[in-house]
Amino acid sequence: MADEGFSDKNLTEGLVDPGQQARWFNRVREAHQAETAEDYVELIADLIEAQGEARVVDLANRFGVSHATVNKVIVRLNREGLVSNQPYRSLFLTETGKDLARRCKERHRVVLDFLLALGISPATAEADAEGVEHHVSEETLTAFRNFIARNR
Amino acid sequence: MADEGFSDKNLTEGLVDPGQQARWFNRVREAHQAETAEDYVELIADLIEAQGEARVVDLANRFGVSHATVNKVIVRLNREGLVSNQPYRSLFLTETGKDLARRCKERHRVVLDFLLALGISPATAEADAEGVEHHVSEETLTAFRNFIARNR
DNA sequence: AACAAAGTTTAGCCTTGGCAACAATTTGAA
DNA sequence: TTCAAATTGTTGCCAAGGCTAAACTTTGTT
Numbered sequence: 559m560a561d562e563g564f565s566d567k568n569l570t571e572g573l574v575d576p577g578q579q580a581r582w583f584n585r586v587r588e589a590h591q592a593e594t595a596e597d598y599v600e601l602i603a604d605l606i607e608a609q610g611e612a613r614v615v616d617l618a619n620r621f622g623v624s625h626a627t628v629n630k631v632i633v634r635l636n637r638e639g640l641v642s643n644q645p646y647r648s649l650f651l652t653e654t655g656k657d658l659a660r661r662c663k664e665r666h667r668v669v670l671d672f673l674l675a676l677g678i679s680p681a682t683a684e685a686d687a688e689g690v691e692h693h694v695s696e697e698t699l700t701a702f703r704n705f706i707a708r709n710r
Numbered sequence: 711m712a713d714e715g716f717s718d719k720n721l722t723e724g725l726v727d728p729g730q731q732a733r734w735f736n737r738v739r740e741a742h743q744a745e746t747a748e749d750y751v752e753l754i755a756d757l758i759e760a761q762g763e764a765r766v767v768d769l770a771n772r773f774g775v776s777h778a779t780v781n782k783v784i785v786r787l788n789r790e791g792l793v794s795n796q797p798y799r800s801l802f803l804t805e806t807g808k809d810l811a812r813r814c815k816e817r818h819r820v821v822l823d824f825l826l827a828l829g830i831s832p833a834t835a836e837a838d839a840e841g842v843e844h845h846v847s848e849e850t851l852t853a854f855r856n857f858i859a860r861n862r
Numbered sequence: 863a864a865c866a867a868a869g870t871t872t873a874g875c876c877t878t879g880g881c882a883a884c885a886a887t888t889t890g891a892a
Numbered sequence: 893t894t895c896a897a898a899t900t901g902t903t904g905c906c907a908a909g910g911c912t913a914a915a916c917t918t919t920g921t922t
Binding site for chain 2: 572573574576579580581582583584585586589590597604605607608609616619620621622673676677678679682683684685686688689690692693694695697698701705
Protein backbone atom coordinates (compact mmCIF):
# COMPACT_ATOMS: atom_id res chain seq x y z
CA MET A 559 0.00 0.00 0.00
CA ALA A 560 2.88 2.30 0.82
CA ASP A 561 4.47 4.50 -1.82
CA GLU A 562 1.76 3.63 -4.27
CA GLY A 563 3.77 3.14 -7.40
CA PHE A 564 7.05 4.41 -6.06
CA SER A 565 9.98 2.13 -5.54
CA ASP A 566 12.13 4.76 -3.85
CA LYS A 567 11.09 5.57 -0.31
CA ASN A 568 13.15 8.76 -0.29
CA LEU A 569 11.20 10.16 -3.17
CA THR A 570 9.36 12.82 -1.18
CA GLU A 571 9.18 15.54 -3.78
CA GLY A 572 7.91 18.87 -2.57
CA LEU A 573 8.35 18.05 1.11
CA VAL A 574 11.05 19.46 3.35
CA ASP A 575 13.13 17.40 5.75
CA PRO A 576 10.98 15.91 8.54
CA GLY A 577 13.42 16.91 11.29
CA GLN A 578 13.49 20.45 10.00
CA GLN A 579 9.71 20.63 9.93
CA ALA A 580 9.52 19.16 13.43
CA ARG A 581 11.84 21.91 14.68
CA TRP A 582 9.59 24.56 13.16
CA PHE A 583 6.49 23.19 14.81
CA ASN A 584 8.36 22.83 18.08
CA ARG A 585 9.27 26.49 17.93
CA VAL A 586 5.62 27.43 17.44
CA ARG A 587 4.60 25.27 20.40
CA GLU A 588 7.20 26.95 22.58
CA ALA A 589 5.95 30.34 21.46
CA HIS A 590 2.47 29.32 22.57
CA GLN A 591 3.78 28.34 25.97
CA ALA A 592 5.26 31.80 26.41
CA GLU A 593 2.35 33.69 24.91
CA THR A 594 0.12 33.89 27.95
CA ALA A 595 2.96 35.03 30.15
CA GLU A 596 3.94 37.70 27.65
CA ASP A 597 0.41 39.00 27.25
CA TYR A 598 -0.09 39.17 31.01
CA VAL A 599 3.12 40.97 31.92
CA GLU A 600 2.62 43.37 29.02
CA LEU A 601 -0.88 44.27 30.16
CA ILE A 602 0.10 44.48 33.81
CA ALA A 603 2.87 46.92 32.90
CA ASP A 604 0.47 48.97 30.79
CA LEU A 605 -2.13 49.11 33.56
CA ILE A 606 0.39 50.13 36.19
CA GLU A 607 1.68 52.86 33.92
CA ALA A 608 -1.74 54.16 32.96
CA GLN A 609 -3.71 53.69 36.16
CA GLY A 610 -1.12 53.33 38.88
CA GLU A 611 -2.04 49.72 39.58
CA ALA A 612 -3.08 46.46 37.96
CA ARG A 613 -5.96 44.52 39.46
CA VAL A 614 -7.32 41.07 38.67
CA VAL A 615 -10.66 42.50 37.63
CA ASP A 616 -8.99 44.82 35.08
CA LEU A 617 -7.09 41.96 33.51
CA ALA A 618 -10.25 39.87 33.34
CA ASN A 619 -12.08 42.70 31.60
CA ARG A 620 -9.36 43.43 29.09
CA PHE A 621 -8.63 39.80 28.26
CA GLY A 622 -12.32 38.98 28.13
CA VAL A 623 -12.03 36.01 30.52
CA SER A 624 -13.34 35.29 34.02
CA HIS A 625 -11.47 36.50 37.08
CA ALA A 626 -10.98 32.88 38.12
CA THR A 627 -8.97 32.28 34.98
CA VAL A 628 -6.88 35.37 35.59
CA ASN A 629 -6.21 34.27 39.14
CA LYS A 630 -5.07 30.85 38.02
CA VAL A 631 -2.63 32.34 35.52
CA ILE A 632 -1.34 34.81 38.10
CA VAL A 633 -0.54 31.92 40.44
CA ARG A 634 1.53 30.36 37.68
CA LEU A 635 3.33 33.61 36.80
CA ASN A 636 4.07 34.10 40.47
CA ARG A 637 5.50 30.58 40.65
CA GLU A 638 7.63 31.37 37.59
CA GLY A 639 8.98 34.55 39.11
CA LEU A 640 7.38 37.07 36.77
CA VAL A 641 4.71 38.48 39.06
CA SER A 642 4.88 39.25 42.77
CA ASN A 643 1.69 39.87 44.72
CA GLN A 644 0.04 39.65 48.12
CA PRO A 645 -3.42 38.13 48.65
CA TYR A 646 -6.23 40.63 47.92
CA ARG A 647 -3.71 43.25 46.83
CA SER A 648 -2.91 44.59 43.39
CA LEU A 649 -0.34 42.99 41.13
CA PHE A 650 3.33 43.82 40.67
CA LEU A 651 6.00 42.66 38.26
CA THR A 652 9.34 41.32 39.42
CA GLU A 653 12.46 42.65 37.77
CA THR A 654 12.37 39.68 35.41
CA GLY A 655 8.74 40.44 34.69
CA LYS A 656 9.46 44.11 33.99
CA ASP A 657 12.25 43.08 31.64
CA LEU A 658 9.98 40.73 29.75
CA ALA A 659 7.25 43.35 29.59
CA ARG A 660 9.65 45.91 28.17
CA ARG A 661 10.86 43.57 25.45
CA CYS A 662 7.30 42.53 24.58
CA LYS A 663 6.05 46.09 24.35
CA GLU A 664 8.93 47.05 22.09
CA ARG A 665 8.25 44.05 19.87
CA HIS A 666 4.53 44.83 19.79
CA ARG A 667 5.34 48.40 18.79
CA VAL A 668 7.55 47.26 15.90
CA VAL A 669 5.00 44.77 14.55
CA LEU A 670 2.18 47.30 14.83
CA ASP A 671 4.16 50.11 13.19
CA PHE A 672 5.24 47.75 10.45
CA LEU A 673 1.66 46.78 9.63
CA LEU A 674 0.63 50.43 9.67
CA ALA A 675 3.55 51.35 7.41
CA LEU A 676 2.34 48.64 5.06
CA GLY A 677 -0.98 50.43 4.82
CA ILE A 678 -3.10 48.18 7.04
CA SER A 679 -5.99 49.97 8.76
CA PRO A 680 -5.34 50.73 12.45
CA ALA A 681 -8.05 48.40 13.77
CA THR A 682 -6.86 45.42 11.73
CA ALA A 683 -3.22 46.22 12.42
CA GLU A 684 -3.84 46.10 16.17
CA ALA A 685 -5.77 42.86 15.97
CA ASP A 686 -3.20 41.15 13.75
CA ALA A 687 -0.24 42.45 15.75
CA GLU A 688 -1.69 40.84 18.88
CA GLY A 689 -1.44 37.41 17.32
CA VAL A 690 1.61 37.87 15.11
CA GLU A 691 4.00 39.44 17.63
CA HIS A 692 4.68 36.17 19.42
CA HIS A 693 5.94 34.46 16.29
CA VAL A 694 8.43 36.84 14.69
CA SER A 695 12.15 36.15 14.97
CA GLU A 696 14.80 38.76 15.63
CA GLU A 697 15.79 38.64 11.99
CA THR A 698 12.26 39.44 10.85
CA LEU A 699 11.92 42.10 13.51
CA THR A 700 15.04 43.79 12.16
CA ALA A 701 13.64 43.67 8.63
CA PHE A 702 10.42 45.21 9.96
CA ARG A 703 12.41 48.03 11.60
CA ASN A 704 14.31 48.71 8.38
CA PHE A 705 11.07 48.80 6.43
CA ILE A 706 9.54 51.26 8.88
CA ALA A 707 12.63 53.48 8.63
CA ARG A 708 12.61 53.39 4.83
CA ASN A 709 8.91 54.20 4.61
CA ARG A 710 8.80 56.97 7.16
CA MET B 711 -6.21 52.64 46.86
CA ALA B 712 -7.64 52.77 43.37
CA ASP B 713 -6.63 55.52 40.95
CA GLU B 714 -3.85 56.60 43.23
CA GLY B 715 -4.10 60.35 42.92
CA PHE B 716 -6.60 60.41 40.08
CA SER B 717 -10.08 61.69 40.63
CA ASP B 718 -11.32 60.74 37.17
CA LYS B 719 -11.88 57.02 36.70
CA ASN B 720 -12.01 57.41 32.93
CA LEU B 721 -8.52 58.81 32.87
CA THR B 722 -6.91 55.79 31.27
CA GLU B 723 -4.37 57.52 29.11
CA GLY B 724 -2.51 55.31 26.72
CA LEU B 725 -4.93 52.40 27.05
CA VAL B 726 -7.45 51.34 24.46
CA ASP B 727 -11.06 50.48 25.19
CA PRO B 728 -11.32 47.32 27.33
CA GLY B 729 -14.06 45.80 25.17
CA GLN B 730 -11.96 46.37 22.07
CA GLN B 731 -8.94 44.77 23.65
CA ALA B 732 -11.05 41.82 24.82
CA ARG B 733 -12.21 41.28 21.23
CA TRP B 734 -8.62 41.22 20.00
CA PHE B 735 -7.57 38.63 22.53
CA ASN B 736 -10.66 36.60 21.80
CA ARG B 737 -9.72 36.54 18.15
CA VAL B 738 -6.25 35.24 19.02
CA ARG B 739 -7.78 32.52 21.22
CA GLU B 740 -10.07 31.45 18.38
CA ALA B 741 -7.09 31.36 16.02
CA HIS B 742 -5.36 29.02 18.46
CA GLN B 743 -8.36 26.73 18.48
CA ALA B 744 -8.18 26.45 14.70
CA GLU B 745 -4.41 26.22 14.47
CA THR B 746 -3.99 22.52 15.13
CA ALA B 747 -6.73 21.61 12.69
CA GLU B 748 -5.17 23.82 10.03
CA ASP B 749 -1.68 22.41 10.50
CA TYR B 750 -2.96 18.85 10.35
CA VAL B 751 -5.10 19.14 7.23
CA GLU B 752 -2.33 21.08 5.51
CA LEU B 753 0.26 18.41 6.25
CA ILE B 754 -2.13 15.56 5.40
CA ALA B 755 -2.80 17.15 2.02
CA ASP B 756 0.93 17.63 1.42
CA LEU B 757 1.72 14.04 2.32
CA ILE B 758 -1.02 12.63 0.12
CA GLU B 759 0.22 14.73 -2.76
CA ALA B 760 3.88 13.88 -2.29
CA GLN B 761 3.71 10.27 -1.15
CA GLY B 762 0.29 9.04 -2.19
CA GLU B 763 -0.86 8.62 1.40
CA ALA B 764 -0.71 10.16 4.87
CA ARG B 765 -0.02 7.92 7.84
CA VAL B 766 -0.08 8.60 11.56
CA VAL B 767 3.61 7.86 11.87
CA ASP B 768 4.49 10.43 9.19
CA LEU B 769 2.51 13.14 10.93
CA ALA B 770 4.15 12.27 14.25
CA ASN B 771 7.60 12.54 12.68
CA ARG B 772 6.96 15.82 10.95
CA PHE B 773 5.19 17.48 13.87
CA GLY B 774 7.77 16.14 16.31
CA VAL B 775 5.18 14.64 18.67
CA SER B 776 4.29 11.10 19.67
CA HIS B 777 2.00 8.98 17.53
CA ALA B 778 -0.43 8.82 20.45
CA THR B 779 -0.84 12.57 20.32
CA VAL B 780 -1.44 12.47 16.58
CA ASN B 781 -4.06 9.80 17.02
CA LYS B 782 -5.93 11.83 19.60
CA VAL B 783 -6.01 14.87 17.33
CA ILE B 784 -7.13 12.76 14.38
CA VAL B 785 -10.07 11.51 16.44
CA ARG B 786 -11.08 15.11 17.06
CA LEU B 787 -10.68 16.13 13.40
CA ASN B 788 -12.73 13.11 12.42
CA ARG B 789 -15.43 14.15 14.87
CA GLU B 790 -15.33 17.66 13.39
CA GLY B 791 -15.73 16.40 9.85
CA LEU B 792 -12.33 17.35 8.47
CA VAL B 793 -10.70 13.92 8.32
CA SER B 794 -12.23 10.58 7.32
CA ASN B 795 -10.41 7.37 8.12
CA GLN B 796 -10.83 3.67 8.90
CA PRO B 797 -9.04 1.99 11.82
CA TYR B 798 -5.46 0.98 10.94
CA ARG B 799 -5.76 2.58 7.51
CA SER B 800 -4.20 5.74 6.14
CA LEU B 801 -5.82 9.15 6.51
CA PHE B 802 -8.08 11.02 4.13
CA LEU B 803 -9.53 14.51 4.06
CA THR B 804 -13.24 15.15 3.66
CA GLU B 805 -14.32 17.75 1.13
CA THR B 806 -14.44 20.29 3.96
CA GLY B 807 -10.95 19.22 4.99
CA LYS B 808 -9.62 19.54 1.44
CA ASP B 809 -11.13 23.00 1.22
CA LEU B 810 -9.51 24.09 4.45
CA ALA B 811 -6.17 22.61 3.38
CA ARG B 812 -6.28 24.47 0.10
CA ARG B 813 -6.97 27.80 1.79
CA CYS B 814 -4.25 27.20 4.39
CA LYS B 815 -1.64 26.27 1.81
CA GLU B 816 -2.43 29.37 -0.21
CA ARG B 817 -2.17 31.53 2.90
CA HIS B 818 1.08 29.85 3.91
CA ARG B 819 2.47 30.51 0.44
CA VAL B 820 1.57 34.21 0.64
CA VAL B 821 3.10 34.71 4.09
CA LEU B 822 6.24 32.82 3.13
CA ASP B 823 6.69 34.67 -0.16
CA PHE B 824 6.10 37.95 1.60
CA LEU B 825 8.82 37.29 4.16
CA LEU B 826 11.19 36.21 1.39
CA ALA B 827 10.37 39.33 -0.63
CA LEU B 828 11.20 41.33 2.48
CA GLY B 829 14.67 39.80 2.43
CA ILE B 830 14.32 37.28 5.25
CA SER B 831 16.51 34.21 4.90
CA PRO B 832 14.64 31.10 3.69
CA ALA B 833 15.14 29.14 6.91
CA THR B 834 13.87 31.94 9.14
CA ALA B 835 11.07 32.77 6.71
CA GLU B 836 9.78 29.22 6.88
CA ALA B 837 9.97 29.08 10.65
CA ASP B 838 8.25 32.45 11.12
CA ALA B 839 5.61 31.75 8.49
CA GLU B 840 4.62 28.62 10.38
CA GLY B 841 3.63 30.67 13.41
CA VAL B 842 2.47 33.86 11.74
CA GLU B 843 0.16 32.41 9.10
CA HIS B 844 -2.62 31.65 11.56
CA HIS B 845 -2.89 35.25 12.69
CA VAL B 846 -3.06 37.36 9.55
CA SER B 847 -6.37 38.82 8.44
CA GLU B 848 -7.61 38.97 4.87
CA GLU B 849 -6.76 42.66 4.74
CA THR B 850 -3.15 42.01 5.72
CA LEU B 851 -2.95 39.07 3.35
CA THR B 852 -4.03 41.34 0.52
CA ALA B 853 -1.38 43.88 1.47
CA PHE B 854 1.18 41.05 1.50
CA ARG B 855 0.11 40.00 -2.01
CA ASN B 856 0.42 43.55 -3.28
CA PHE B 857 3.86 43.88 -1.77
CA ILE B 858 4.99 40.64 -3.39
CA ALA B 859 3.67 41.84 -6.76
CA ARG B 860 5.39 45.21 -6.44
CA ASN B 861 8.71 43.64 -5.47
CA ARG B 862 8.81 40.87 -8.04
C1' DA C 863 1.64 -20.66 7.89
C1' DA C 864 3.93 -18.52 11.44
C1' DC C 865 6.20 -14.97 13.38
C1' DA C 866 8.51 -10.64 13.99
C1' DA C 867 8.45 -5.90 12.86
C1' DA C 868 6.00 -1.91 11.95
C1' DG C 869 2.17 0.75 12.57
C1' DT C 870 -2.16 2.01 15.11
C1' DT C 871 -5.16 2.36 18.96
C1' DT C 872 -6.27 2.63 23.81
C1' DA C 873 -5.62 3.84 28.61
C1' DG C 874 -3.98 6.64 32.06
C1' DC C 875 -1.51 10.55 33.53
C1' DC C 876 -0.04 15.65 33.27
C1' DT C 877 -0.43 20.91 32.44
C1' DT C 878 -2.68 24.90 30.64
C1' DG C 879 -6.41 27.81 30.42
C1' DG C 880 -11.36 28.08 29.99
C1' DC C 881 -15.87 28.19 33.10
C1' DA C 882 -19.43 28.59 37.31
C1' DA C 883 -20.30 28.53 42.03
C1' DC C 884 -19.08 29.45 46.43
C1' DA C 885 -15.97 31.36 50.22
C1' DA C 886 -13.24 35.03 52.00
C1' DT C 887 -11.53 39.72 52.30
C1' DT C 888 -11.45 44.57 51.52
C1' DT C 889 -13.74 48.86 50.77
C1' DG C 890 -17.04 52.37 50.98
C1' DA C 891 -21.36 54.26 52.56
C1' DA C 892 -24.96 54.63 55.99
C1' DT D 893 -19.58 50.78 63.49
C1' DT D 894 -21.95 47.96 60.70
C1' DC D 895 -23.13 46.08 56.57
C1' DA D 896 -23.56 45.63 51.64
C1' DA D 897 -20.97 45.73 47.45
C1' DA D 898 -16.89 44.90 45.09
C1' DT D 899 -12.94 42.35 44.68
C1' DT D 900 -10.17 38.34 45.23
C1' DG D 901 -9.40 33.54 46.14
C1' DT D 902 -10.74 28.45 46.02
C1' DT D 903 -12.85 24.43 44.31
C1' DG D 904 -14.27 21.41 40.98
C1' DC D 905 -15.52 20.78 36.38
C1' DC D 906 -14.16 20.58 31.14
C1' DA D 907 -11.36 20.18 26.56
C1' DA D 908 -7.00 20.27 24.18
C1' DG D 909 -2.76 18.46 23.42
C1' DG D 910 1.44 16.67 25.45
C1' DC D 911 3.60 11.99 27.23
C1' DT D 912 4.55 6.60 28.25
C1' DA D 913 3.16 1.99 28.30
C1' DA D 914 0.62 -1.67 26.77
C1' DA D 915 -2.61 -3.91 23.57
C1' DC D 916 -3.98 -4.71 19.01
C1' DT D 917 -3.73 -5.09 13.75
C1' DT D 918 -1.33 -5.24 9.48
C1' DT D 919 2.49 -6.37 6.73
C1' DG D 920 6.34 -8.67 5.09
C1' DT D 921 9.71 -12.38 5.52
C1' DT D 922 11.15 -16.74 6.28
